[in-house]
Amino acid sequence: MTLTMGQVFLSEFFGTFILILLGAGVCAAVTLPKSKAQASGWVVITFGWGLAVFMGVYAAYATGGHLNPAVTIGLAAAGRDLAPGVPATAATVVVYVLAQTLGAVLGAVGAWLAYKKHFDEDVPAAAKLGCFATAPGIRSYGWNVVTELLGTFALVAWVLYNGKSPSQLGPLAVAFVIVSIGMSLGGPTGYAINPARDLGPRIAHALLPIKGKGGSDWAYSWVPVLGPLLGALAAGLLIPRRAGLYCPRPRRRAPRGAARALTATTRKDIP
Numbered sequence: 409m410t411l412t413m414g415q416v417f418l419s420e421f422f423g424t425f426i427l428i429l430l431g432a433g434v435c436a437a438v439t440l441p442k443s444k445a446q447a448s449g450w451v452v453i454t455f456g457w458g459l460a461v462f463m464g465v466y467a468a469y470a471t472g473g474h475l476n477p478a479v480t481i482g483l484a485a486a487g488r489d490l491a492p493g494v495p496a497t498a499a500t501v502v503v504y505v506l507a508q509t510l511g512a513v514l515g516a517v518g519a520w521l522a523y524k525k526h527f528d529e530d531v532p533a534a535a536k537l538g539c540f541a542t543a544p545g546i547r548s549y550g551w552n553v554v555t556e557l558l559g560t561f562a563l564v565a566w567v568l569y570n571g572k573s574p575s576q577l578g579p580l581a582v583a584f585v586i587v588s589i590g591m592s593l594g595g596p597t598g599y600a601i602n603p604a605r606d607l608g609p610r611i612a613h614a615l616l617p618i619k620g621k622g623g624s625d626w627a628y629s630w631v632p633v634l635g636p637l638l639g640a641l642a643a644g645l646l647i648p649r650r651a652g653l654y655c656p657r658p659r660r661r662a663p664r665g666a667a668r669a670l671t672a673t674t675r676k677d678i679p
Contacts, residue, residue, distance in 0.1 A: 512608020
């Protein structure tokens with residue numbers, strides 16, 4: 409099936425909208441006062457994000473369910489199609505990334521609307537921002553980039569080793585990979601591992617009239633963009649070549665006359 413650019417945009421937009429609506433929603437549920445899930449912990453957050461990916465990948469199944477510019481760029485760097493019938497051209501990559509980022513902005517707005525009265529409560533500004541965007545436990549920009557790079561490398565490398573888009577691998581499989589990365593590598597930075605997941609909600613936080621919200625921490629905002637992109641490029645450029653994947657072996661041309669000789673020999677062998 410060949411998709412139009414408009415269909416590609418809507419698919420990734422809606423899938424990422426669902427991802428952030430539920431992902432930012434679980435952060436708000438665990439963080440904000442008077443929420444039924446307040447203080448339920450990191451395990452709930454990691455599973456909440458994993459299941460948000462599960463839902464989002466299903467929603468964007470037709471376009472591979474990337475929901476993440478890092479996955480899109482990693483597949484393009486590896487020379488893969490972005491999805492069946494969707495080649496990795498510059499134009500399609502731009503459409504994917506734009507759709508993912510805008511979907512993330514609107515998904516964050518949706519989460520804010522769901523928890524509007526809780527955001528109105530007396531909550532530290534950093535906690536409100538944490539429902540939208542990531543922040544490091546220890547601010548060290550270089551090491552924070554390394555953490556995001558490694559987490560995203562693990563995600564994109566896993567996708568590439570399996571040789572399929574996220575939707576082809578199965579939404580549940582992708583969800584458990586996200587849960588694993590969150591539990592194992594999410595502690596230092598909150599594991600954005602997705603530029604759209606952090607940048608889109610951060611933009612929403614800056615624009616929305618959130619009571620007592622404070623700043624959007626733009627000084628840190630480049631880390632969850634650069635780190636995942638570097639990790640995706642590293643996986644896209646290294647994994648297929650290292651593993652010998654997606655590199656078709658050149659066909660060896662038979663010498664002239666060999667085919668005729670083989671045919672003649674075969675005919676002689678026939679009784």
